[in-house]
Amino acid sequence: MAKILIYSAKDTLALELLSAARLIAGETGAEIVALTINDDDQGRILANVGAHVYRVNAPDLVMADVAAVADVIAQGVQQLGAGVVLLSSDRRGKELAGSVAQFIEAGCITDISAIQVNNGRIECQRNALGGATVATQYIEGDKQVLAIAPKAFPAASGEGGSISELQITVKPSGIKVRETKTKDSDSVNIEEAAVIVAAGQGLRSKEDLAMVEALARSLGGVIACSKPVATDKKWLPEDRVIGLSGKQCKPDLALLFGISGQVQFTVGIRDAKTIVAVNTDENATINQMADYILTADMHEVIPELNRLLG
Amino acid sequence: MNIVVAMKQIPDLQQIRISNRRPVLQDVPLTFGGIDKSALEAAVVLKESLGEVKVWVLSAGSEELEDTVKEALAAGGDEAYLVIDQSLAGADSSIIAQVLAAGIKQLNDVDLILFGEGSGDNYSGQVGARVARLLELPLVSYARDIKIDGDTAQVVRVLEDCEEVLEVKLPAVITVLSDIGEPRIPSVTQILKAGKKPKQTAELDDLGISAGQSNPVITLSNLAPESNRKRIVVKNPVELVEKLKSENLIGG
Numbered sequence: 001m002a003k004i005l006i007y008s009a010k011d012t013l014a015l016e017l018l019s020a021a022r023l024i025a026g027e028t029g030a031e032i033v034a035l036t037i038n039d040d041d042q043g044r045i046l047a048n049v050g051a052h053v054y055r056v057n058a059p060d061l062v063m064a065d066v067a068a069v070a071d072v073i074a075q076g077v078q079q080l081g082a083g084v085v086l087l088s089s090d091r092r093g094k095e096l097a098g099s100v101a102q103f104i105e106a107g108c109i110t111d112i113s114a115i116q117v118n119n120g121r122i123e124c125q126r127n128a129l130g131g132a133t134v135a136t137q138y139i140e141g142d143k144q145v146l147a148i149a150p151k152a153f154p155a156a157s158g159e160g161g162s163i164s165e166l167q168i169t170v171k172p173s174g175i176k177v178r179e180t181k182t183k184d185s186d187s188v189n190i191e192e193a194a195v196i197v198a199a200g201q202g203l204r205s206k207e208d209l210a211m212v213e214a215l216a217r218s219l220g221g222v223i224a225c226s227k228p229v230a231t232d233k234k235w236l237p238e239d240r241v242i243g244l245s246g247k248q249c250k251p252d253l254a255l256l257f258g259i260s261g262q263v264q265f266t267v268g269i270r271d272a273k274t275i276v277a278v279n280t281d282e283n284a285t286i287n288q289m290a291d292y293i294l295t296a297d298m299h300e301v302i303p304e305l306n307r308l309l310g
Numbered sequence: 311m312n313i314v315v316a317m318k319q320i321p322d323l324q325q326i327r328i329s330n331r332r333p334v335l336q337d338v339p340l341t342f343g344g345i346d347k348s349a350l351e352a353a354v355v356l357k358e359s360l361g362e363v364k365v366w367v368l369s370a371g372s373e374e375l376e377d378t379v380k381e382a383l384a385a386g387g388d389e390a391y392l393v394i395d396q397s398l399a400g401a402d403s404s405i406i407a408q409v410l411a412a413g414i415k416q417l418n419d420v421d422l423i424l425f426g427e428g429s430g431d432n433y434s435g436q437v438g439a440r441v442a443r444l445l446e447l448p449l450v451s452y453a454r455d456i457k458i459d460g461d462t463a464q465v466v467r468v469l470e471d472c473e474e475v476l477e478v479k480l481p482a483v484i485t486v487l488s489d490i491g492e493p494r495i496p497s498v499t500q501i502l503k504a505g506k507k508p509k510q511t512a513e514l515d516d517l518g519i520s521a522g523q524s525n526p527v528i529t530l531s532n533l534a535p536e537s538n539r540k541r542i543v544v545k546n547p548v549e550l551v552e553k554l555k556s557e558n559l560i561g562g
Contacts, residue, residue: 064467064474067442067449091469095451095485098439101404107525108403110434128532129333129431130323135532141525174448174479178464181473219560231489238489239470244433245345245488253559263323270535274559276550291540294550304547309560 001028002083002142006051007035007073007096009063011042013088018051018156020115020148021086027117030084035076035166037061037069043163050158054080054166065175066092070099075168077104084122089147097147106143113152113248122146131244131267149248151191183239188222189247190240195221196251196272198242200265201228202258202279202298206235211302212257218309224249226265242268257298261286311421311458312364313353315387316410316441317346319371319378319399320431331533340378342369345426347385347493349486352456353424354386354494360458364388366417370409372399376509384496384504391417392511402527405519407440412517414445422463425485427452435485442483450478451485 004024006017014034021032034051036043038061043053056072063069073096077085085100087093089111101108113134114125121138124146128135139146190196197216199209209223216223224240224247231238242249243265254272259265261277261284269275270289277290278301287293294301321338328334342350350367357363367387369375372394379390393409401409414420423445425438435451442449454473455466458480465484467474478484496504544550554560 064476065448066439066451070439070443091452094435095439095449098403098407098436099443099449101436102407102440102443105404105524107527108434108436109527110436123530127433129321129326130433132323132326132328133333133532133534136530137527138530139525140528143525174482175450176477177474178477179475181475183471183473232492238468245428253554270537274554274557275539276554287541289537289539291542292550292553293541293543294545294547295543296546301547305551308547308551 001030003031003033003081004084004086005033005035005077005080005082006086007037008088009037009039009092010088010090011045012155013090013093013150014042014046015049015155016150016153017086017088017148018046018049019153022156023115023153024084024117024122028120033080033082035073037072038063047161047163048159049156049161051161053161053163055163056166056168058168058170060170062173062175062177064177065173066095067099068171068173070096070103071171072168073100074103076166079166083142084144084146087145087147089149093147097145101145104143104145106145107139107141108145108147109137109139110147112146112148115148127244127267130264132263190222190224190242191247191249193222193249194252195219196224196242196249196254196269197221197257198224198226198254198259198269199229199257199298200226200259203229203235204299206233208299209235211306214306215255215302215309218306219253221251221253226259244268256286256290257302259286260284261289311360311362312366312417312419313356314366314368314414314417314420314423315346315350315353315382316368316423316425316437317342317350317382318429319369319375320429323430328534331536333532333534340374342378342382343426343430345428345430345486345488348488348490349424349426350382350385350387351491351493352486355491356456356458357386366391368410368413369393370398370406370413372396376511379509380501380504383507384501385494387507389507390509392509393514393517394511395514402523403434403436404440404525405523407437407444409514409517409519410437411441411444412519413512414441416512416517421480422458423447423481423483425483427485427487438483438485445483448478448482450476450482453484453486454489456484456486456490
């Protein structure tokens with residue numbers, strides 16, 4: 001039977017892929033192999049939790065040349081006899097997914113949030129129609145590339161892995177890396193936060209962020225926003241955006257201020273345990289998915305909340 | 311130079327209603343994906359700075375596309391190349407990639423092919439990467455900035471934790487983030503002129519695309535998630551704080 005091959009450039013995501021692979025293998029009996037590329041540390045990490053690692057060392061490979069990396073993965077698929085390829089659905093992994101799929105002429109599903117195996121069929125859930133719906137899909141055939149969303153699976157544990165070497169060839173690259181800049185973010189990951197205080201287009205000015213920030217602080221939470229606040233107004237960095245093209249958050253408590261509730265936003269917060277919506281429009285869509293609804297101006301509500309909680 | 315912008319026709323997402331958890335697509339107007347419009351904007355900005363550039367709008371879909379494409383021609387596209395077939399509306403990424411790659415081969419001397427990093431509806435993000443492979447061109451996704459210098463593009467690719475400044479040999483496939491540029495709103499004159507801009511249409515037979523497909527993606531169901539929220543209306547911040555405290559959601 002064709003093997004399951006996993007690859008992510010990120011250690012944490014590779015460990016999650018191993019869990020996903022084990023779920024599938026538990027039903028289909030397929031053997032799992034893990035590929036690492038120019039990353040001996042990751043090879044050890046995966047082998048330590050029981051993965052059979054195939055290590056590629058290709059000093060000439062430009063890791064930013066995603067098509068070249070996809071070529072290496074495709075060679076791994078070929079040599080190791082893999083059919084199902086699991087990749088991470090972070091940006092790097094998603095870019096790889098389409099490329100690997102075309103190299104091995106596979107069907108491909110990205111942004112997978114859950115997997116269920118039925119009669120050997122790997123049924124995947126992902127958002128569709130801009131997040132308005134959740135589709136359940138599978139690939140009919142033996143070549144499948146599945147890109148799995150970060151945190152959809154827990155990190156794998158275990159023991160008894162192995163490390164082997166894999167020889168591949170690298171073609172010359174048309175891409176040169178001039179510079180890599182680490183993002184100078186305050187390194188807050190809103191996906192990890194237990195409490196989120198988010199502002200949307202109801203926010204009148206950048207100065208008003210201070211009161212939102214103060215509320216987030218007093219609740220032990222973090223500040224986040226809908227896409228226009230970051231992309232159009234640039235009042236907050238892009239890594240604070242909740243939604244389809246931003247972060248998928250699962251806090252215990254989300255307080256949403258001045259957010260109308262377009263589906264591209266709500267898809268990023270609908271897994272919150274409790275949602276509070278404060279909006280001037282009593283018919284705002286966001287109220288449909290809120291546990292507590294307060295129809296009022298955020299510019300009056302937030303200072304009062306700060307007084308009450310301060 | 312020739313820049314091709316590949317755009318996907320999608321239902322206007324703001325107008326999709328949900329009835330019994332099912333999306334209602336009847337009477338929903340068709341448009342192009344939001345990020346695709348940013349890709350078009352990026353091409354038009356390059357044209358404005360470089361001069362001698364032709365911006366092609368490339369799309370594959372149902373016959374309504376002939377109407378939808380006017381939107382893109384009004385917003386700065388110079389000429390459209392459309393592949394029309396009823397089966398292409400909602401077709402699998404692998405089919406669309408083959409069709410677009412075949413379409414690009416029909417256009418001469420293409421230097422740069424732009425995509426949105428994901429379509430507005432499925433946001434699967436595969437087609438650009440697949441087309442790059444089919445045409446054996448370099449691929450850079452998630453671009454926030456593109457500058458052209460001769461036969462090289464300087465691209466800023468934005469990842470979750472870092473940014474890469476890359477030099478890419480043209481021709482190349484680049485997929486862009488919506489941050490690359492806010493799509494312009496065409497003037498009335500531009501809208502009127504759009505209908506007169508040149509359009510080429512092709513059918514699948516013209517491109518030699520066969521109907522068969524290996525490893526297709528099958529959709530078993532597509533439903534809105536169930537929401538069982540409490541929807542309790544509170545009158546003021548004091549009442550809100552009381553409720554949240556009673557659920558131990560906030561301290562004090």
